[in-house]
Amino acid sequence: MxxxxxxxxxxxxxxxxxxxxxxxxxxxxxxxxxxxxxxxxxxxxxxxxxxxxxxxxxxxxxxxxxxxxxxxxxxxxxxxxxxxxxxxxxxxxxxxxxxxxxxxxxxxxxxxxxxxxxxxxxxxxxxxxxxxxxxxxxxxxxxxxxxxxxxxxxxxxxxxxxxxxxxxSEMIAASFCILALMLLIIAARRAGPARPLVVGLAALLCMLGLTNKVHAILLIAAIPVLLLPFGCETSASVAFWRTSRAWAAVLAAAVLAIIAAVAAWPLLATGLAPANASAAGLKPLLLGRFGVYQVALLGVIAACMVLYARLWRVSAAETIAALLMTVAGASLGLLSLDLSYDLNDVVVVLNPLEKMITYVDAPEAAGSISGAIGLLLSGVLGVIRRYTFILQSSARPTVFLTWLIIPGIAVAIRRGERQTALQATLLMLAAIGIDTLGVRRGLKVEYFVFTDPLIIIAGMILLDRLIDLRLSRFAYPIGATLLVLHVAISQAEPVKMALKRQGPETICEWNGYYLPRLALPWCAPSGPSRT
Structure with a gap:
C-alpha cells in the first residue's frame, strides 16, 4: 500500500x-x-x-x-x-x-x-x-x-x-468573543441577506463574554480592526440590500435596536454613575470621568464598520442595518445582567478597564505615563521570552505554531498573498498585545484561552492559502511532531496539578473574604462564618 x-x-x-x-x-x-x-x-x-x-x-x-x-x-x-x-x-x-x-x-x-x-x-x-x-x-x-x-x-x-x-470565568468570556470573531470573518467573506443578523449575534456574544470576565474588553476592542482585511470580491452586498425593500429591513432593525437600548439604558446609567463606580473602589481611567473610553470604543466600532463598507462595497442600507443590530445585540447581552441583578455586577461590567487596573502588579506605576510605558515594554519582553519557549518555557504548546506562522507570513508576502499575510499579521499582533497586558498578572495558563485561538486562526488562514505546502516532504514529520508535542504539553499543567502535594492551608488566606458563610475544617475561624 x-x-x-x-x-x-x-x-x-x-x-x-x-x-x-x-x-x-x-x-x-x-x-x-x-x-x-x-x-x-x-x-x-x-x-x-x-x-x-x-x-x-x-x-x-x-x-x-x-x-x-x-x-x-x-x-x-x-x-x-x-x-x-x-x-x-x-x-x-x-x-x-x-x-x-x-x-x-x-x-x-x-x-x-x-x-x-x-x-x-x-x-x-x-x-x-x-x-x-x-x-x-x-x-x-x-x-x-x-x-x-x-x-x-x-x-x-x-x-x-x-x-x-x-x-x-475565562473560558466563557474568551470563547464567546472568539466565536463572535469567527462568525464575523465568515460573514465578512460571504455576503448574504441575513448578514446584519450575524453581526447582531456576534455583538450579543461579545457582551455576554464581557459579563463573565472584564478582560474580554481587549478582544472586543481588537475585533473591529481585525475584520477590515477580511473582505473579498464576495463581500459586496447582495441584491436585496440594494433595493427599496432593504429600507424596510433597516426600519425593523431600528425598532429592535431602540427597544433593546431603552430596556438596557437603566443598566448603563447605573453602571456608569460616578457614585456607584467610586463606591465599588474604582477610579476613572481617562479625563477624570467614567464612560469616556467606552464611548470612544463605540466610535471605533462604528468607524471600522463604515470603513469596511467603503472598502468592500457594502451598501448604505446594509451598513446601517448592521450598526443597528450591533446596538440591539449588545443591549440584549447587557440585559442578561437582569437575570440575577446586582449593582456590583453592573458596575464591574461597564467599567472593565478600571477594574482591570486594580489587578496590575504595580498599579501605582500604571497610573503615570512613564510608568505605564515601562510596564508595557517589560510586558512585551515577557511575551517574546514566552513565545520562544526556550527562554521561558510554559504549558502552552500553541507557541510552537508561532514558529511556523511567522515564516508563513513571510512566504505569503513573497508569493504575493499580501492580504492573507496582513490578516495573519493582525491576528498575531492582537495576540501579542493582549498577552503583553496579561504578563502583568503572570500570564497564567488560564489566560491562554484569550489569545491561543487568535494564533490558531492565523495558522488556519495561512495554511488555507499556502495549501501546496502539504506536499512538501517535510510537511508530515513537522506536522506529526507538532501534534504530539501539542497534546503532550497540554497535559503538563493538569498532571502537575493532580500530583501536587501542597495542602489546602493556603485557602485560609482568602476564605474569610470569599467564603464568608462557609467554615473550612482546616482553617481557624476568622470573621463571620457558618458553623
Missing part, C-alpha cells in the same frame, strides 16, 4: 466527524485521569468561589463574588446544581446542605460531591464551546482537514485543557 504524499491526509486519518469525536474522547479521558477525582480542594481558586456562590444563591442568598465578575459561570453552576438536585443526583446543592466543618467526614463528602458536579459542568461547557469552534472552523477554511487540525490545536491548547476541569 502506497502512503499518501499529502501530509493533511496522513495527519487527519479519522475524517471530520471521527476526528472531532476522537478529540472529545481524549479530552474526556484526560479529564477523568487528571481532574475529576483530584481532591476537592486542590483547585480551590476559583472552584470554591464559584461553587460557594452557586450554593448560596440556591439557598436564597445573594451573589458574593464580583471580582471580574464570573456572572454567567456562577449562574450556570447554580442552575446545574439545582437541576441535578431535582433529578436526585446531588444533595449538596445549597449552602445549608453542607454539613458543618466540625463533622469533617460529612463536610468532605458533601464538598467533594459539589466540586465533582462543578467539574462536570466545566467539562460540558468546554465541550460545547469546542463543538461550536469546530462548526465555525469548518466554514472558515476551504479544506476540512485544515479545520480538523485547528480543532485539535484548540482542544489541546493549554488554556482549554485547564478550563475543562476547573471552574473559572
Amino acid at each position: 502506497i502512503k499518501s504524499k499529502d501530509a493533511l491526509d496522513r495527519l487527519t486519518p479519522f475524517g471530520w466527524r471521527g476526528g472531532v469525536a476522537i478529540v472529545l474522547l481524549i479530552s474526556i479521558v484526560s479529564f477523568v485521569a487528571a481532574g475529576y477525582f483530584t481532591v476537592y480542594w486542590r483547585n480551590a481558586d476559583m472552584d470554591f468561589m464559584v461553587i460557594y456562590n452557586a450554593l448560596a444563591m440556591n439557598d436564597g442568598g445573594a451573589q458574593a463574588f464580583f471580582d471580574h465578575p464570573a456572572y454567567l459561570t456562577i449562574l450556570s453552576v447554580k442552575a446545574w446544581f439545582a437541576g441535578l438536585h431535582r433529578l436526585g443526583l446531588l444533595d449538596a446543592w445549597t449552602l445549608s446542605a453542607i454539613p458543618p466543618a466540625s463533622d469533617r467526614t460529612a463536610f468532605d463528602a458533601a464538598m467533594t460531591s459539589a466540586v465533582h458536579a462543578g467539574r462536570v459542568a466545566a467539562l460540558l461547557t468546554a465541550s460545547g464551546i469546542l463543538i461550536a469552534f469546530a462548526a465555525l472552523a469548518r466554514r472558515l477554511v476551504s479544506d476540512w482537514r485544515i479545520a480538523m487540525l485547528a480543532v485539535t490545536a484548540f482542544a489541546f491548547s493549554g488554556g482549554v485543557q485547564m478550563h475543562l476541569r476547573i471552574l473559572r
Whole structure:
C-alpha cells in the first residue's frame, strides 16, 4: 500500500466527524485521569468561589463574588446544581446542605460531591464551546482537514485543557468573543441577506463574554480592526440590500435596536454613575470621568464598520442595518445582567478597564505615563521570552505554531498573498498585545484561552492559502511532531496539578473574604462564618 504524499491526509486519518469525536474522547479521558477525582480542594481558586456562590444563591442568598465578575459561570453552576438536585443526583446543592466543618467526614463528602458536579459542568461547557469552534472552523477554511487540525490545536491548547476541569470565568468570556470573531470573518467573506443578523449575534456574544470576565474588553476592542482585511470580491452586498425593500429591513432593525437600548439604558446609567463606580473602589481611567473610553470604543466600532463598507462595497442600507443590530445585540447581552441583578455586577461590567487596573502588579506605576510605558515594554519582553519557549518555557504548546506562522507570513508576502499575510499579521499582533497586558498578572495558563485561538486562526488562514505546502516532504514529520508535542504539553499543567502535594492551608488566606458563610475544617475561624 502506497502512503499518501499529502501530509493533511496522513495527519487527519479519522475524517471530520471521527476526528472531532476522537478529540472529545481524549479530552474526556484526560479529564477523568487528571481532574475529576483530584481532591476537592486542590483547585480551590476559583472552584470554591464559584461553587460557594452557586450554593448560596440556591439557598436564597445573594451573589458574593464580583471580582471580574464570573456572572454567567456562577449562574450556570447554580442552575446545574439545582437541576441535578431535582433529578436526585446531588444533595449538596445549597449552602445549608453542607454539613458543618466540625463533622469533617460529612463536610468532605458533601464538598467533594459539589466540586465533582462543578467539574462536570466545566467539562460540558468546554465541550460545547469546542463543538461550536469546530462548526465555525469548518466554514472558515476551504479544506476540512485544515479545520480538523485547528480543532485539535484548540482542544489541546493549554488554556482549554485547564478550563475543562476547573471552574473559572475565562473560558466563557474568551470563547464567546472568539466565536463572535469567527462568525464575523465568515460573514465578512460571504455576503448574504441575513448578514446584519450575524453581526447582531456576534455583538450579543461579545457582551455576554464581557459579563463573565472584564478582560474580554481587549478582544472586543481588537475585533473591529481585525475584520477590515477580511473582505473579498464576495463581500459586496447582495441584491436585496440594494433595493427599496432593504429600507424596510433597516426600519425593523431600528425598532429592535431602540427597544433593546431603552430596556438596557437603566443598566448603563447605573453602571456608569460616578457614585456607584467610586463606591465599588474604582477610579476613572481617562479625563477624570467614567464612560469616556467606552464611548470612544463605540466610535471605533462604528468607524471600522463604515470603513469596511467603503472598502468592500457594502451598501448604505446594509451598513446601517448592521450598526443597528450591533446596538440591539449588545443591549440584549447587557440585559442578561437582569437575570440575577446586582449593582456590583453592573458596575464591574461597564467599567472593565478600571477594574482591570486594580489587578496590575504595580498599579501605582500604571497610573503615570512613564510608568505605564515601562510596564508595557517589560510586558512585551515577557511575551517574546514566552513565545520562544526556550527562554521561558510554559504549558502552552500553541507557541510552537508561532514558529511556523511567522515564516508563513513571510512566504505569503513573497508569493504575493499580501492580504492573507496582513490578516495573519493582525491576528498575531492582537495576540501579542493582549498577552503583553496579561504578563502583568503572570500570564497564567488560564489566560491562554484569550489569545491561543487568535494564533490558531492565523495558522488556519495561512495554511488555507499556502495549501501546496502539504506536499512538501517535510510537511508530515513537522506536522506529526507538532501534534504530539501539542497534546503532550497540554497535559503538563493538569498532571502537575493532580500530583501536587501542597495542602489546602493556603485557602485560609482568602476564605474569610470569599467564603464568608462557609467554615473550612482546616482553617481557624476568622470573621463571620457558618458553623
